[in-house]
Amino acid sequence: MKNTGNYNISCTKAVFSGWDRMEKTLFHPFDLGKWFLLGFSAWLANLGQGFGTHFNFPSMPRESVFPAEGIPTALLVLICCITVGVAAVCLVLAIVMLWIRSRGDFMFLDNLVHGKTMILKPWGKHSRQGDSLFVFRIASWILFIGFLLIALVSSLLLCWHSIRTGKTDSFCIAGIIFGISCLFIFILTVVFYELSLKSFIVPIMFKRQTGAYDASIEFLTLFSGNTAAFIRYYLMYMLLSVCASIAVIIFVFSTCCLCCIGLVILWLPYLWAVAMLPILTFFRFYSIEFLAQFGDDYNVYAVGSPKE
Numbered sequence: 001m002k003n004t005g006n007y008n009i010s011c012t013k014a015v016f017s018g019w020d021r022m023e024k025t026l027f028h029p030f031d032l033g034k035w036f037l038l039g040f041s042a043w044l045a046n047l048g049q050g051f052g053t054h055f056n057f058p059s060m061p062r063e064s065v066f067p068a069e070g071i072p073t074a075l076l077v078l079i080c081c082i083t084v085g086v087a088a089v090c091l092v093l094a095i096v097m098l099w100i101r102s103r104g105d106f107m108f109l110d111n112l113v114h115g116k117t118m119i120l121k122p123w124g125k126h127s128r129q130g131d132s133l134f135v136f137r138i139a140s141w142i143l144f145i146g147f148l149l150i151a152l153v154s155s156l157l158l159c160w161h162s163i164r165t166g167k168t169d170s171f172c173i174a175g176i177i178f179g180i181s182c183l184f185i186f187i188l189t190v191v192f193y194e195l196s197l198k199s200f201i202v203p204i205m206f207k208r209q210t211g212a213y214d215a216s217i218e219f220l221t222l223f224s225g226n227t228a229a230f231i232r233y234y235l236m237y238m239l240l241s242v243c244a245s246i247a248v249i250i251f252v253f254s255t256c257c258l259c260c261i262g263l264v265i266l267w268l269p270y271l272w273a274v275a276m277l278p279i280l281t282f283f284r285f286y287s288i289e290f291l292a293q294f295g296d297d298y299n300v301y302a303v304g305s306p307k308e
Contacts, residue, residue, distance in 0.1 A: 009229035009293050011236040018184050018286035025112060025285075026278060035277060037117035043273030044104025044281045047097045098137060103130035105202050112284055113206075113300050129205045129212075133197075138180030140193060155179030195234060196223075197289035207300050222294065231289055240286070244279045251275075 026035065106126035111117055158175025162168050196219060204215040223230050273280065290300040 009226060009232075009290070010289065011229075011232050014233075014290035014293065015236065015288055016239070017289040018282055021112075021285040021289070022278060022282040025115065025281060034117050036274055037119070038108075038111055038272035038281075039277045040270065040276055041104060041107040041111050041117075041119065041122075043270050044100055044285075045108035046273060046280065047101040047104060095138075099131075099134045102134035102137065103127065105133065105198070106130050108280075108284065109202065109206050109288070109300070112281065113288075126206070129209065132211040132213075133202065133205065136216070137197075143278070144186065144190060144193075148182070150185070151182035152179065155182070162205060192234075195237065199233075199237070200291055203288050203291055203300050204298065207298065207302075222298075226294070237283075237286075244283075247279070248276070 026038075103123055106129055107119065107122040110122040110126065110273055116122075155175045155178050158178065162172035197216075200219050200222075201212065201215045204210075205212060208215065208218075267299045270299065288300050292301065296302040
């Protein structure tokens with residue numbers, strides 16, 4: 001393993017470099033066909049995220065359409081079967097979208113790095129890395145959900161006596177504090193995981209043509225030697241995300257006078273990625289420009305892969 005510390009890392013430099021590459025990729029020259037093709041790979045890389053994947057299901061009224069008593073058993077069984085079936089279909093769709101997004105991450109990155117708008121070639125070229133990322137994501141979320149369930153059950157057990165007696169005691173207070181602390185740790189860990197996975201682990205996998213586990217170990221080694229630099233990156237990323245959100249809100253409100261065209265675009269699964277392509281492209285370039293400051297070993301533009 002090469003030296004992973006003592007680098008002069010600048011978030012500002014990465015921001016300006018990412019912005020410059022985004023401008024050259026999308027606007028110099030401007031090509032509408034290229035925009036839509038690149039937007040497709042950007043959409044796949046963000047499938048299941050963003051404005052274009054929100055669905056609103058009709059909610060049941062406060063008073064049930066059925067009486068509280070006397071519901072036929074057959075009807076209850078039917079409702080339970082439908083509920084389980086819908087949940088199973090949603091779970092399968094979520095897993096399929098996660099698999100496609102894992103492939104799409106490498107498609108979008110490959111197109112940006114090589115200045116292309118290809119779909120089939122990068123889909124097959126990075127199939128091994130995409131599948132490894134998919135499995136890694138599934139395993140990670142199983143661990144995350146398992147931790148959250150254990151924490152919630154532990155918190156509930158501490159509060160159980162107070163729930164039964166209706167009196168607050170020291171165990172109940174401890175359970176509440178424990179539950180809130182675990183929830184905070186869970187949210188913080190998930191945010192760090194998702195941002196690190198997208199920003200750094202995927203480019204490392206792309207550069208080294210390795211699996212997600214090996215790339216994550218290498219990232220953690222790099223992070224441990226340059227913690228302050230990465231913290232600055234995360235803070236800058238959040239600041240830029242707020243600015244991007246404000247820009248999107250301005251875009252939506254400015255187009256409301258045109259029959260809410262902005263809202264329509266943002267809620268259509270593919271068109272939102274096309275409309276948001278400058279933002280998606282910039283953030284992708286920002287992360288790889290930041291990572292490239294650690295040397296050619298982490299520069300996705302450098303020819304060849306480093307030797308282990």
